[in-house]
Amino acid sequence: MSRFSVGGMIELTGLTKRYGEKVAVNNLTFGVRPGIVTGFLGPNGAGKSTTMRMILGLDRPTAGDVRIDGKHYDQLKDPLTYIGALLEAKAWHGGRSAYNHLLCLAQSNGIPGSRVREVLDTVGLTAVAKKKTKGFSMGMGQRLGIAGALLGDPRILMFDEPVNGLDPEGIHWIRNLMKSLAAQGRTVFVSSHLMSEMALTADHLVVIGQGRLLADTSMPDFIARNSRAYVRIRTPQRERLLDVLHEAGITAVENGNGTLEVDGGKSEQIGELAARHQVVLHELSPQQASLEEAFMQLTAESVEYHAHTEAPTRPPQQRQQQWGADWKRS
């Protein structure tokens, strides 16, 4: 029987973490499934790392629960062969060599020492295995962290911002690594603050902002919903063009800075219409709203919402004025 035939589920239910007044993670409920790469997306400070630390039992939740195949992390008898995690860059003693760092991890879980050399080879650090990790570059540090995650050949892998500090070749490598790990039937949960990165690797997407769940959707769904195609038009004969478009049954929306926008990829049709009616066009360009924009819009809303609920009586503008005044006086 395969070890991975069942299991590999991470389940969060109402997970909440407060630091004093500040709510870092707010009532998160979602699941992470095996066999796919699940992207965990949010701006800096959204609570991604805190959530990951709670999954690993490092931080205790204020409320709610997180279980791995029905167990709390500290109930796992073989944690490293169950979950491998890359948490923060350089979470080790700089005076220790890469080999010894991995060796002490392997020993703590009864993993054979031969495995240390294998993962060092996998991440391409064999040549510097005996060197102190103090001198490692950011990218080498990430590779060592990934080696630590792979050490137990676990069924679940968690990576917190794995592409940070990696060069293009390294980024390409980690993308393929994550995809192949998922293809082997493992659970891969990877956080990032870069939508573009997630669009390339993740099959499923969990978006949080201000500690709240904003989206829990498959990647194709997210792209279909959020990557809007439209045509941008600039013309000195605005009224005339609007009439022409209206007659043709095309709705154009005026965009504040004197441009018109038409949903969909109808640039040819519009160009031909304009030519037929002799309307001068200064610009006719097909546009694609980027996923990055969609993501920023999604998270910006959460920030706005958050501010309003906290201070409903006091508009934020007024507050800013006071800050400015204080600054001038001092």
Next chain:
Amino acid sequence: MSTPQPPMPQTAAPNWQAAPGPAHPTYTSPIPVVRTNLGHALASEWTKIRSVRSTMWTLGVFVLLVVGIGLAAAALVAANTDEGNVSDETALGFGFFGLLLGSICIITLGVLTTASEYGTGMIRTTMTACPSRGRVLTAKAIVFFAVAFVVTLASAVLVALADVAMVDAREPSGGEWLKGTVGVSVYIALLGLLSLVVGSIIRHSAGAITIMIGVLLAPLVIAMFMFSESLRGLQQALIEYSIPNQLSVFYTQSLTESGPTGWDPLWIMLGVTAAVFAGALALLEKRDV
């Protein structure tokens, strides 16, 4: 979705590299699943303590101080007493000064064993690999205590043998030998263990080392400024129960009327360390890593 597969194909070369390859709907790891125990944590902590240079440095300086000062003190006395110096005390006492200074090294190493993991972020890796926090602290305590005890005992025995041979003084009895070597070594190792536990509570190397050096020296310094007659009792207690004075008790066979005598310092240090250890365990369970 599970297809029956031969269990644990140890010999078959597995796809370690996790390189882009054919998708396996079910995946069999060749790594045996082990239920981890304290033995694994001990092996891990032993690797940690021996693989950083600060261990070698602090222990090296410790041995240098203990052996160097211990031998120098005895040599100085031996050279300056021509006539038979009929002293009540044995030559074992010359080991005292070296150990007192050397204890700062043991304090430093003890604190670094725990606190440095918080400074580097290693603690997160450690606690992920071994989620049983009590087991981590216990393993650290056992490994550190063993290292500190063995190194102190080796240095103390070396100094004691040399000093007794060099200085013409009363021959120590069996009990005095035991106290002056094994006794002080357990005491110093316990002092280091206390530092390790304080390091786990404070989570900051410099802060914890400062606190421990304060514990070592402050009672004597404070007692120096207690001129008032009404404080005489407190002053006396501070001096008698200060760590340097307790350490010197291991070299005297005389029983004083007040203050610790005989093996008392060991029991005091054992009690204090156990109490602080329990507190550190409780805090470790409660706090976030």
